[in-house]
Amino acid sequence: xxxxxxxxxxxxxxxxxxxxxxxxxxxxxxxxxxxxxxxxxxxxxxxxxxxxxxxxxxxxxxxxxxxxxxxxxxxxxxxxxxxxxxxxxxxxxxxxxxxxxxxxxxxxxxxxxxxxxxxxxxxxxxxxxxxxxxxxxxxxxxxxxxxxxxxxxxxxxxxxxxxxxxxxxxxxxxxxxxxxxxxxxxxxxxxxxxxxxxxxxxxxxxxxxxxxxxxxxxxxxxxxxxxxxxxxxxxxxxxxxxxxxxxxxxxxx
Numbered sequence: 001x002x003x004x005x006x007x008x009x010x011x012x013x014x015x016x017x018x019x020x021x022x023x024x025x026x027x028x029x030x031x032x033x034x035x036x037x038x039x040x041x042x043x044x045x046x047x048x049x050x051x052x053x054x055x056x057x058x059x060x061x062x063x064x065x066x067x068x069x070x071x072x073x074x075x076x077x078x079x080x081x082x083x084x085x086x087x088x089x090x091x092x093x094x095x096x097x098x099x100x101x102x103x104x105x106x107x108x109x110x111x112x113x114x115x116x117x118x119x120x121x122x123x124x125x126x127x128x129x130x131x132x133x134x135x136x137x138x139x140x141x142x143x144x145x146x147x148x149x150x151x152x153x154x155x156x157x158x159x160x161x162x163x164x165x166x167x168x169x170x171x172x173x174x175x176x177x178x179x180x181x182x183x184x185x186x187x188x189x190x191x192x193x194x195x196x197x198x199x200x201x202x203x204x205x206x207x208x209x210x211x212x213x214x215x216x217x218x219x220x221x222x223x224x225x226x227x228x229x230x231x232x233x234x235x236x237x238x239x240x241x242x243x244x245x246x247x248x249x250x251x252x253x
Contacts, residue, residue, distance in 0.1 A: 145190070
């Protein structure tokens with residue numbers, strides 16, 4: 001069975017005191033509440049070691065926001081898969097739309113990063129999704145198809161089962177706009193069908209596909225109720241423990 005997951009991407013937010021406070025608030029919440037999903041966070045890289053100390057018993061999965069395409073060497077500012085594995089990080093976000101937009105990351109580069117992560121026993125959260133222009137032009141299904149195939153379809157069946165996919169309609173990130181549950185479900189089902197066509201339905205049914213477009217406390221339950229949506233990659237709402245907790249509770253019966 002695939003996992004239900006709520007993952008918080010903190011992006012470039014929080015000073016060290018604020019980050020520590022939020023971590024301890026999340027730890028306290030997790031200790032006192034039964035959750036029906038896995039809870040992950042991706043704090044800025046500066047705070048990864050602190051997060052591993054706070055969540056010493058893996059109460060919450062700790063992920064990097066990016067990973068280098070290089071194994072080691074003279075790559076100033078980069079963090080390698082081996083470095084993340086050495087601190088027992090759970091994995092890394094790969095191909096987030098902001099990395100694509102601001103740093104020119106491509107699906108081919110994401111493919112290299114996904115493979116490196118898997119080789120080191122890390123879980124890749126691979127992001128894909130269309131822009132507003134692509135959706136208006138009716139290209140969204142083809143765009144997501146190309147992204148999925150180029151970044152992931154060189155993997156073996158055993159490898160791709162270890163990948164978590166996050167569909168993020170770029171037009172719904174940080175804009176307050178949200179794809180309707182039906183729109184999100186359409187793409188999630190599309191991605192799962194693509195994987196089934198390549199690897200078989202059994203493999204496709206094991207892969208968690210998260211929705212990454214402005215999930216909020218008031219829409220989480222409806223979004224998570226869709227048959228092919230297995231959770232969310234949460235941005236702004238992950239920065240406040242009360243909001244993040246309410247989204248986690250979207251999986252409660």
